Amino acid sequence: MFSWIKGISLPEDVWKNYVIFVLALVMVFLFYRFVKQKTDYRRDMKRVNMRFNDELLKAAELHQKERSVVSQRCYQLMHDYRNVINELEYSYKNGRLTERELTVMVVKFLEDALDYLVETLNNMTGQKVSACVKAIIGGNCKRISYEDAKVKTFVRSKNTDPARRSLDQQDEQGILIRENTDFMYIVAEDRSKGDSVFISLI
Numbered sequence: 001m002f003s004w005i006k007g008i009s010l011p012e013d014v015w016k017n018y019v020i021f022v023l024a025l026v027m028v029f030l031f032y033r034f035v036k037q038k039t040d041y042r043r044d045m046k047r048v049n050m051r052f053n054d055e056l057l058k059a060a061e062l063h064q065k066e067r068s069v070v071s072q073r074c075y076q077l078m079h080d081y082r083n084v085i086n087e088l089e090y091s092y093k094n095g096r097l098t099e100r101e102l103t104v105m106v107v108k109f110l111e112d113a114l115d116y117l118v119e120t121l122n123n124m125t126g127q128k129v130s131a132c133v134k135a136i137i138g139g140n141c142k143r144i145s146y147e148d149a150k151v152k153t154f155v156r157s158k159n160t161d162p163a164r165r166s167l168d169q170q171d172e173q174g175i176l177i178r179e180n181t182d183f184m185y186i187v188a189e190d191r192s193k194g195d196s197v198f199i200s201l202i
Contacts, residue, residue, distance in 0.1 A: 069123045073116035084109045107155050114157040130164075132156040136187070137174050150174030151183050 084105055091097035114131045121129040135154040138144055152174035156165065177183045 066124050070120050073120050077113055077116050080109060080112055110155045111158065114155065115159075118157045118159060128159070130157050130160045132160065132164075134183075136177065136183075146178050146184070146187070149177045149187075151177050151180060 088097065088102065088105060091101060110133050114133065118129050118131050121127075133154045133156075134151050136144060136149055136151050138149040150173065152171060153168040156168070177187065
Protein backbone atom coordinates (compact mmCIF):
# COMPACT_ATOMS: atom_id res chain seq x y z
CA MET A 1 0.00 0.00 0.00
CA PHE A 2 2.80 2.42 0.88
CA SER A 3 5.25 1.07 -1.74
CA TRP A 4 5.68 4.58 -3.22
CA ILE A 5 7.68 5.52 -0.09
CA LYS A 6 10.35 3.00 -1.12
CA GLY A 7 10.62 4.53 -4.54
CA ILE A 8 8.74 1.81 -6.35
CA SER A 9 6.74 3.24 -9.20
CA LEU A 10 3.00 2.54 -9.23
CA PRO A 11 0.47 2.64 -12.01
CA GLU A 12 -0.92 6.10 -12.71
CA ASP A 13 -4.44 5.30 -11.57
CA VAL A 14 -3.35 4.15 -8.08
CA TRP A 15 -3.80 7.70 -6.71
CA LYS A 16 -7.50 7.27 -7.39
CA ASN A 17 -7.57 4.49 -4.81
CA TYR A 18 -6.02 6.83 -2.26
CA VAL A 19 -8.56 9.55 -3.09
CA ILE A 20 -11.42 7.06 -2.74
CA PHE A 21 -9.98 5.84 0.56
CA VAL A 22 -9.67 9.40 1.91
CA LEU A 23 -13.15 10.28 0.70
CA ALA A 24 -14.50 7.16 2.39
CA LEU A 25 -12.81 8.22 5.65
CA VAL A 26 -14.27 11.72 5.33
CA MET A 27 -17.73 10.26 4.63
CA VAL A 28 -17.48 7.96 7.65
CA PHE A 29 -16.36 10.89 9.82
CA LEU A 30 -19.17 13.13 8.55
CA PHE A 31 -21.70 10.37 9.01
CA TYR A 32 -20.44 9.82 12.57
CA ARG A 33 -20.72 13.56 13.25
CA PHE A 34 -24.22 13.65 11.80
CA VAL A 35 -25.37 10.69 13.91
CA LYS A 36 -23.74 12.19 17.02
CA GLN A 37 -25.32 15.60 16.42
CA LYS A 38 -28.70 13.99 15.87
CA THR A 39 -28.31 11.96 19.06
CA ASP A 40 -27.18 15.08 20.97
CA TYR A 41 -30.09 17.03 19.50
CA ARG A 42 -32.58 14.35 20.55
CA ARG A 43 -31.07 14.24 24.04
CA ASP A 44 -31.18 18.05 24.31
CA MET A 45 -34.74 18.16 23.03
CA LYS A 46 -35.69 15.50 25.55
CA ARG A 47 -34.18 17.65 28.31
CA VAL A 48 -35.98 20.74 26.99
CA ASN A 49 -39.28 18.85 26.79
CA MET A 50 -38.82 17.51 30.31
CA ARG A 51 -38.02 21.00 31.59
CA PHE A 52 -40.96 22.45 29.65
CA ASN A 53 -43.27 19.75 30.98
CA ASP A 54 -42.03 20.44 34.53
CA GLU A 55 -42.64 24.18 34.08
CA LEU A 56 -46.04 23.50 32.54
CA LEU A 57 -46.93 21.21 35.42
CA LYS A 58 -45.80 23.82 37.97
CA ALA A 59 -47.80 26.52 36.17
CA ALA A 60 -50.88 24.25 36.11
CA GLU A 61 -50.50 23.51 39.82
CA LEU A 62 -50.09 27.22 40.59
CA HIS A 63 -53.14 28.06 38.48
CA GLN A 64 -55.14 25.36 40.25
CA LYS A 65 -54.04 26.75 43.61
CA GLU A 66 -55.09 30.27 42.55
CA ARG A 67 -58.49 29.00 41.40
CA SER A 68 -58.90 27.10 44.65
CA VAL A 69 -58.10 30.20 46.73
CA VAL A 70 -60.47 32.36 44.67
CA SER A 71 -63.26 29.78 44.98
CA GLN A 72 -62.78 29.32 48.72
CA ARG A 73 -62.62 33.04 49.45
CA CYS A 74 -65.64 33.79 47.23
CA TYR A 75 -67.62 31.09 49.02
CA GLN A 76 -66.51 32.43 52.42
CA LEU A 77 -67.48 35.97 51.40
CA MET A 78 -70.98 34.88 50.33
CA HIS A 79 -71.34 32.82 53.51
CA ASP A 80 -70.32 35.78 55.71
CA TYR A 81 -72.59 38.13 53.76
CA ARG A 82 -75.60 35.85 54.30
CA ASN A 83 -74.84 35.64 58.03
CA VAL A 84 -74.45 39.40 58.42
CA ILE A 85 -77.70 40.11 56.57
CA ASN A 86 -79.55 37.57 58.73
CA GLU A 87 -78.09 39.02 61.95
CA LEU A 88 -78.96 42.58 60.90
CA GLU A 89 -82.51 41.58 59.94
CA TYR A 90 -82.98 39.68 63.18
CA SER A 91 -81.74 42.62 65.29
CA TYR A 92 -83.88 45.06 63.32
CA LYS A 93 -87.08 43.01 63.66
CA ASN A 94 -86.50 42.72 67.41
CA GLY A 95 -85.87 46.46 67.75
CA ARG A 96 -82.30 45.98 68.97
CA LEU A 97 -80.41 47.29 65.94
CA THR A 98 -78.52 50.40 67.00
CA GLU A 99 -76.25 52.59 64.92
CA ARG A 100 -73.27 51.31 66.89
CA GLU A 101 -74.20 47.65 66.32
CA LEU A 102 -74.75 48.32 62.61
CA THR A 103 -71.36 50.03 62.31
CA VAL A 104 -69.52 47.25 64.19
CA MET A 105 -71.09 44.52 62.05
CA VAL A 106 -70.45 46.32 58.77
CA VAL A 107 -66.85 47.13 59.72
CA LYS A 108 -66.20 43.49 60.70
CA PHE A 109 -67.75 42.21 57.46
CA LEU A 110 -65.77 44.65 55.29
CA GLU A 111 -62.53 43.86 57.09
CA ASP A 112 -63.02 40.13 56.45
CA ALA A 113 -63.99 40.83 52.83
CA LEU A 114 -60.82 42.87 52.34
CA ASP A 115 -58.76 40.06 53.84
CA TYR A 116 -60.29 37.58 51.38
CA LEU A 117 -59.52 39.96 48.52
CA VAL A 118 -55.97 40.57 49.75
CA GLU A 119 -55.23 36.86 50.15
CA THR A 120 -56.54 36.20 46.64
CA LEU A 121 -54.43 38.99 45.11
CA ASN A 122 -51.36 37.92 47.10
CA ASN A 123 -51.66 34.43 45.63
CA MET A 124 -52.29 35.66 42.10
CA THR A 125 -49.54 38.29 41.98
CA GLY A 126 -46.92 36.94 44.38
CA GLN A 127 -46.77 40.45 45.85
CA LYS A 128 -47.79 41.81 49.23
CA VAL A 129 -51.14 43.54 48.80
CA SER A 130 -53.12 45.51 51.36
CA ALA A 131 -56.46 47.23 50.88
CA CYS A 132 -58.83 49.70 52.48
CA VAL A 133 -62.32 51.16 52.13
CA LYS A 134 -62.62 54.95 52.25
CA ALA A 135 -65.76 56.88 53.18
CA ILE A 136 -66.78 60.36 52.10
CA ILE A 137 -68.36 62.24 54.99
CA GLY A 138 -70.02 65.64 55.43
CA GLY A 139 -73.13 67.33 54.08
CA ASN A 140 -76.35 65.34 53.76
CA CYS A 141 -77.39 62.21 51.91
CA LYS A 142 -78.51 64.09 48.79
CA ARG A 143 -75.60 66.43 48.17
CA ILE A 144 -72.10 66.88 49.58
CA SER A 145 -70.21 70.05 48.77
CA TYR A 146 -66.63 69.61 47.57
CA GLU A 147 -65.67 72.44 49.88
CA ASP A 148 -67.01 70.70 52.99
CA ALA A 149 -66.74 67.01 52.19
CA LYS A 150 -64.04 64.94 53.83
CA VAL A 151 -62.61 61.50 53.18
CA LYS A 152 -61.56 59.08 55.89
CA THR A 153 -60.48 55.49 56.09
CA PHE A 154 -63.47 53.38 57.08
CA VAL A 155 -61.73 49.99 57.33
CA ARG A 156 -58.40 48.39 56.37
CA SER A 157 -57.27 44.82 55.74
CA LYS A 158 -55.59 43.18 58.75
CA ASN A 159 -52.17 43.02 57.04
CA THR A 160 -51.97 46.82 56.66
CA ASP A 161 -48.74 48.48 57.79
CA PRO A 162 -49.19 49.77 61.38
CA ALA A 163 -47.86 53.17 60.27
CA ARG A 164 -50.89 53.59 58.00
CA ARG A 165 -53.23 52.68 60.86
CA SER A 166 -51.62 55.32 63.08
CA LEU A 167 -52.15 57.90 60.31
CA ASP A 168 -55.83 56.89 60.21
CA GLN A 169 -56.11 57.62 63.93
CA GLN A 170 -54.49 61.04 63.44
CA ASP A 171 -56.97 61.80 60.65
CA GLU A 172 -60.01 60.52 62.58
CA GLN A 173 -62.04 63.55 61.49
CA GLY A 174 -61.11 62.98 57.84
CA ILE A 175 -59.21 65.03 55.27
CA LEU A 176 -60.86 67.59 53.02
CA ILE A 177 -61.47 66.13 49.58
CA ARG A 178 -60.41 69.39 47.90
CA GLU A 179 -56.96 68.84 49.48
CA ASN A 180 -56.70 65.29 48.12
CA THR A 181 -55.96 65.22 44.39
CA ASP A 182 -56.81 61.52 44.00
CA PHE A 183 -60.28 61.88 45.45
CA MET A 184 -61.00 65.08 43.58
CA TYR A 185 -60.09 63.19 40.42
CA ILE A 186 -62.61 60.49 41.33
CA VAL A 187 -65.58 62.60 42.43
CA ALA A 188 -65.23 65.84 40.45
CA GLU A 189 -68.07 66.29 37.96
CA ASP A 190 -65.80 68.06 35.50
CA ARG A 191 -63.10 65.38 35.46
CA SER A 192 -61.72 64.74 31.98
CA LYS A 193 -61.87 60.95 32.26
CA GLY A 194 -64.61 58.69 33.49
CA ASP A 195 -62.45 56.86 36.05
CA SER A 196 -64.09 56.31 39.42
CA VAL A 197 -61.28 54.38 41.09
CA PHE A 198 -57.52 54.61 41.45
CA ILE A 199 -54.73 52.31 42.67
CA SER A 200 -51.59 53.13 44.60
CA LEU A 201 -48.50 51.00 43.95
CA ILE A 202 -46.47 52.15 46.95
